[in-house]
Every structure is written in C-alpha cells, then in structure tokens.
Amino acid sequence: MAELNMTASLEDYLEAVFVLSGSNSEVRLTDIAAMLGVSKPSANRAVNTLTQNGFLKHEAYGAITLTPEGETYAESVLHRHKLLKHFLNGTLGVNEKTAEEDACKMEHVMSAETIEKLYNYLERQ
DSSP states (O other): OOOOOOOHHHHHHHHHHHHHHHHOSSBOHHHHHHHHTOOHHHHHHHHHHHHHTTSEEEOTTSOEEEOHHHHHHHHHHHHHHHHHHHIIIIITOOOHHHHHHHHHHHTTTSOHHHHHHHHHHHHHO
C-alpha cells in the first residue's frame, strides 16, 4: 500500500461516507455522488482510491463502509468542519450558508495546532 496524499477532495468523500452511514444502513456510490454533486465515475475513482489505501471497504456494486482508520479520519474532518462552522457563524456572525462553505474549505488546510487553539478559545467563551 503506497502512501496516500490525502487531498481535500478525498477528505470530503470520507466525510460524506461518515455522514451518510449515520443516516442510512447502507451507503452506496449513488448516495455519495448525489451528496457531493459529482458524477458516479468520479465518486467511484475516489472510493477505489480510499479502499486501496485502507480507509473504506467496498463490496462490488454494493455497500461502502468505513474501516476503523477511515472512521477515525472522517470523524476528525467532520469535527474540524463543525468547529469552524460554529466559530464562523456563532462567534463571528457569518451567515450560515457562507459559514458552511468557508468551513468546508478551511477544514482541509488548517493545522492541528490551529484547530486545537481554536477549540480551546471557544471552550473559554
């Protein structure tokens, strides 16, 4: 297994599987493509990459599930997303739609140190 360069796009796919698995008993490729607004072939390429690198399990033409490593990573991405959205909307007063869009962009580029400091700051408020 080669070292995976986890891109923002791949993180979005992991996050989507995590969110969908909380609301559906079975996550399918079409669900992921619809949630992210991408084509099924694009979703299939990403799912294959994440499967080959141990983040997902994908039965041929069937259910997609997170591995323990994938679940941990996806939870981390979702946590960063929620924290940033809360800060932007709740603390700074950015409207909800813009806060959602900005949080989605920011979650992929902020360091763990910055996220931790932001969490600590919000805890003190």
